[in-house]
Amino acid sequence: GQNIDQPTEMTATEGAIVQINCTYQTSGFNGLFWYQQHAGEAPTFLSYNVLDGLEEKGRFSSFLSRSKGYSYLLLKELQMKDSASYLCAVGPRDDKIIFGKGTRLHILP
């Protein structure tokens, strides 16, 4: 079966750091994706991990451990505009990805 778990909601303060965790169980693995989605808008691509380790891209970093079925998205120097849902998604194969339910991140001033 396919299962992706991430916390439903998180709250953090402007300027701080937040880590959003994701665990997954899928039949097959072809990469893990993180997307950002603002309310009423399409998901936008943040990161893609296919090998173990940390990928850094500006204020955002994503980590993957395939043996543990675990990933996290790290957001540094939080800004108010980072208030959004963050979607963890796994590609069990080339021709589809499966999304988790998303983590709604609230940023407080």
Add this chain to the structure above:
Amino acid sequence: EPEVTQTPSHQVTQMGQEVILRCVPISNHLYFYWYRQILGQKVEFLVSFYNNEISEKSEIFDDQFSVERPDGSNFTLKIRSTKLEDSAMYFCASFPLGAGYTFGSGTRLTVV
């Protein structure tokens, strides 16, 4: 930056009517997809399309749904006889292998 374009942005239709949602994927991408997101719920896979045929479809993608790439650029999703529960945001996406999907801005379908 190349974009995936979807039209219309919002469609209201009566239950039982047919709707066609249109997408223009990024031209050099290989895979094309439709996803949907019911309000407040997660993004759900509907269908993937590769080499001019369906590669995989979910259990949601029943006989009421069909996809076409009629002219090599447009990619359409047809719902033959809409139901109230088809009301959702429908996202088209495309991607080259080994990278992240690019999603279109979506079509909000409201069935009344």
